[in-house]
Amino acid sequence: MVKAVVLGAAGGIGQPLSLLCKMSPLIDVLSLFDVVNSPGVAADLSHIATKAGDFKGEQQETEDAKKAALSGADIVIIPAGVPRKPGMTRDDLFKINAGIVKDLIVACSKYCPKAFILVISNPVNSTVPIAAEVLKEAGVFDPKRLFGVTTLDVVRAENFVAELLNQKDSSKFNIPVVGGHSGNTIVPLFSQTQPSVDIPADKLDGLVHRVQFGGDEVVKAKDGAGSATLSMAYAGFRFAEALLKAAKGEKGIVEPTFVYLPGVEGGDAIAKATGCDYFAVPVELGPGGAEKAINIVSKANDYEKKLLDEATKALKTNIEAGVNFVKGASK
Numbered sequence: 464m465v466k467a468v469v470l471g472a473a474g475g476i477g478q479p480l481s482l483l484c485k486m487s488p489l490i491d492v493l494s495l496f497d498v499v500n501s502p503g504v505a506a507d508l509s510h511i512a513t514k515a516g517d518f519k520g521e522q523q524e525t526e527d528a529k530k531a532a533l534s535g536a537d538i539v540i541i542p543a544g545v546p547r548k549p550g551m552t553r554d555d556l557f558k559i560n561a562g563i564v565k566d567l568i569v570a571c572s573k574y575c576p577k578a579f580i581l582v583i584s585n586p587v588n589s590t591v592p593i594a595a596e597v598l599k600e601a602g603v604f605d606p607k608r609l610f611g612v613t614t615l616d617v618v619r620a621e622n623f624v625a626e627l628l629n630q631k632d633s634s635k636f637n638i639p640v641v642g643g644h645s646g647n648t649i650v651p652l653f654s655q656t657q658p659s660v661d662i663p664a665d666k667l668d669g670l671v672h673r674v675q676f677g678g679d680e681v682v683k684a685k686d687g688a689g690s691a692t693l694s695m696a697y698a699g700f701r702f703a704e705a706l707l708k709a710a711k712g713e714k715g716i717v718e719p720t721f722v723y724l725p726g727v728e729g730g731d732a733i734a735k736a737t738g739c740d741y742f743a744v745p746v747e748l749g750p751g752g753a754e755k756a757i758n759i760v761s762k763a764n765d766y767e768k769k770l771l772d773e774a775t776k777a778l779k780t781n782i783e784a785g786v787n788f789v790k791g792a793s794k
């Protein structure tokens with residue numbers, strides 16, 4: 464019996480993500496929580512007859528509602544919080560989203576301390592360290608079970624490469640994207656693409672920039688109505704599904720994700736090489752969650768090493784902001 468919870472279920476990402484969860488044969492019970500309109504979303508989805516039944520939308524911001532939503536959860540996916548508007552960076556969201564994520568993780572630490580937690584809320588580079596610090600303070604932190612969802616960067620990289628090479632099917636490309644999830648902290652390692660690809664030298668800078676700033680394309684096109692929601696729901700579900708399959712025992716599943724490196728096998732060497740405790744790297748998933756971090760960073764070519772240098776500088780500041788948000792508050 465697998466129980467999945469979506470926190471922020473009535474939002475732009477939350478609704479299509481909840482629909483994908485409702486359609487998944489890997490999920491038996493789906494629980495939706497938001498501070499607005501989640502009973503409506505739940506009622507709507509309940510008319511679809513699929514396996515993920517027995518679910519309810521909890522709305523009030525009360526302890527009882529959070530307890531009902533989260534108790535017994537195996538996987539919690541969190542797209543709660545505000546999205547960007549044109550002219551904003553993801554870091555501009557910290558002021559509001561840091562507190563939202565902190566409160567929701569406090570509830571997870573009480574009601575489902577062993578669940579896999581997937582953080583989508585931005586800025587991921589800081590909200591994941593916030594989540595880790597909250598779980599540490601509660602004495603229930605398992606680094607193998609906490610993930611920052613960076614799959615949209617992978618999805619974009621795969622799709623943009625397919626587009627550039629005039630290939631219709633992006634699913635045949637496997638492109639690791641490492642680092643963080645904002646601007647120049649996002650580092651696509653095209654040299655590690657499987658199967659290998661030849662990217663024309665005069666197109667490389669533009670391609671890297673497009674992956675790093677792909678979110679801006681959507682923010683601009685939506686013109687004040689938010690950021691990526693549908694592609695994010697797809698990406699979030701792709702990662703959740705991979706994790707649930709691995710949890711059931713399927714072998715060989717590897718996905719890039721933003722994790723606390725010192726707590727994952729193989730992560731120490733990457734933390735040492737990058738100077739960052741949190742980093743997105745390809746991770747082998749298994750029944751316990753993040754079983755092994757794969758050190759693909761050490762294989763970066765000279766061009767990618769420069770990108771990594773820039774990424775780690777910015778990432779360290781973002782990580783520190785997240786850690787201090789929780790540690791500062793508890794002093």
Ligand SMILES: NC(=O)C1=CN([C@@H]2O[C@H](COP(=O)(O)OP(=O)(O)OC[C@H]3O[C@@H](n4cnc5c(N)ncnc54)[C@H](O)[C@@H]3O)[C@@H](O)[C@H]2O)C=CC1
Pocket residue numbers: 470471472473474475476477496497498499542543544545546547556560563566567582583584585586587612613614615616644689690691692695
């Ligand atoms: N990791 C990634 O790759 C991506 C992350 N995002 C981020 O995801 C977040 C959500 O984006 P959207 O769905 O477009 O925003 P949205 O505003 O459409 O939806 C957010 C939902 O969160 C709810 N919410 C706010 N406070 C809450 C709380 N305390 N508890 C439960 N629910 C709460 C709101 O009521 C709303 O329904 C943003 O921070 C955005 O930047 C967006 C795209 C990609």
Ligand SMILES: O=C([O-])CC(=O)C(=O)O
Pocket residue numbers: 546547553585615677678679681682690691
């Ligand atoms: O750009 C944003 O603010 C939303 C996001 O994280 C993305 O689309 O990658």
